[in-house]
Amino acid sequence: MPRFRVVIADFIADEMRAERDILGDIADVEALNAFSEADLHGRIETAAAVMLYHNIAITRATVARLDACKLIVRCGVGYDNVDRVAARERGIPVANVPDYGTEEVADSAIGLTLALTRGINFLNGRLQRRAGDWSYMQVAPLVRLRGRVFGIIGLGSIGTAAALRAKALGMDVAFYDPPKADGFDKAIGVRRVEALDDLFRQSFVVSVHCPLTDETRHIVDARRIGLMADGSYLVNTARGATVEAAAIPAAIRSGKLAGAGIDVLPFEPPPEDHPLLVAWRDPADPCHDRVILNPHAAFYSEEGLLDMRVKGAQAVRRALLGEPLRNVVN
Structure with missing residues (x-):
């Protein structure tokens, strides 16, 4: 079985232990640490799944370049920074993590x-x-x-x-x-x-x-x-x-x-x-x-941050394995 490629678009720039613990047997996980949508160009197109936080937005232009994407998961509650309509037109589900924080x-x-x-x-x-x-x-x-x-x-x-x-x-x-x-x-x-x-x-x-x-x-x-x-x-x-x-x-x-x-x-x-x-x-x-x-800090605790990462990675795993998805917002 070929390995999938999963990208974390922004916010996360560490060793990604939580994500790799959940996805490592089926996917290679890469953190892009983007600070603008332009930073994604040429780096996101082949991803089988995209994990998105809140530092950047993914618009129709980026969605149009996703050739193999099975899921965009917004690792948080709000999802206004991803073009859900464009994703649906491409057959790409968008999910969020509504319960982490x-x-x-x-x-x-x-x-x-x-x-x-x-x-x-x-x-x-x-x-x-x-x-x-x-x-x-x-x-x-x-x-x-x-x-x-x-x-x-x-x-x-x-x-x-x-x-x-x-x-x-x-x-x-x-x-x-x-x-x-x-x-x-x-x-x-x-x-x-x-x-x-x-x-x-x-x-x-x-x-x-x-x-x-x-x-x-x-x-x-x-x-x-x-x-x-x-x-x-x-x-x-x-x-x-x-x-x-x-x-x-x-x-x-x-x-x-x-x-x-x-x-x-x-x-x-x-x-x-x-x-x-x-x-x-x-x-x-x-x-x-x-x-x-405050600087968008209400969500934060160590436990909440881990929940957000774990639940986002679990959503990706379900998508890659063809299992029923949860919390689809488009």
Whole structure:
């Protein structure tokens, strides 16, 4: 039986022990460590399977050059960086790994929520640079979380995990997710909101957990942020372009938002002149103390990273051996 060639397009640049443990008896595994789609040219065309992370995108142009590909697996939850339609036209299934970082991302969403709503980040930053009195009054008024609405956009596996954690804090958990089957809300004790604008009007915290699609791009924009009560909070651990990040500084300065926890941005790393980045780095701007930015890190734990690699490699193995595929997204 001839050996297959499997390429890991980006992100991974080590010895690939996990992948080789799973695939080594049937395939040669090669890490391309690409930082742009152009880096793939001449190196990916003969691959029997492609493992893709989040540093680059694979567009129609690259898909058209895949001559022997049995699977593109996006080793993560989001899959907006691969042209699924073009792949389907070529008969190439695209799969994702929807369950590798469920706990980590949900924990991060709640961690950001607590750091913001309890004034933890605000007070730490102020005291660290000797701004203001050594007193809780710097962050007054704070309100109790119990009974406040934790609004979730997208009740998938991560959204559900975040919902259960917010419930444990005593929050009133509401969600917007039109395709979600009726009854799931009753099973976990949360409530559905039929209109997205209503979710913003009700929510003390809005936490984004939906994939990036044409429908969800900028699903959180300046208009919808404006529907929230003054002193509300925004958390995004999903995909960067689901939130109009440039609208956040004005919302912070006006008091509409009391804080924002942003783990993902449309471009990573973001350009130095991005309005949110500029405001966040300016000690004279309210965003400096009221915005938390992380470098797309919510997914990360050592266990989660290994899960992502193992599950991605297992998906490739099933494809190469002609076994039924899981989590096909095209």
